Amino acid sequence: MKAVNFEQWDDYRLTKKIGLLGDICKVVDEGKMPPEKYLEHKPDRKMSEAQKKFLCDWTRQESEKLMQGN
Numbered sequence: 001m002k003a004v005n006f007e008q009w010d011d012y013r014l015t016k017k018i019g020l021l022g023d024i025c026k027v028v029d030e031g032k033m034p035p036e037k038y039l040e041h042k043p044d045r046k047m048s049e050a051q052k053k054f055l056c057d058w059t060r061q062e063s064e065k066l067m068q069g070n
Contacts, residue, residue: 004020004024014066017066018063018066018067021059021060021062021063021066024055024059025055025056025060028047028052029052029056034046034047
């Protein structure tokens with residue numbers, strides 16, 4: 001997955017936004033973010049399960065809003 005550029009968010013098509021939100025949850029849930037190399041230097045930045053759940057819940061809610069046209 002490429003980095004998400006939130007400065008261009010408004011320029012993305014609806015389907016791309018929904019896909020990116022799903023990708024965010026996926027890479028966090030799989031432990032790919034934050035990257036291992038980053039965590040080697042900042043191990044305190046590892047996300048807790050509660051933080052992962054919070055982020056994934058948010059991405060799902062935002063996806064649902066987009067699908068409903070909000």
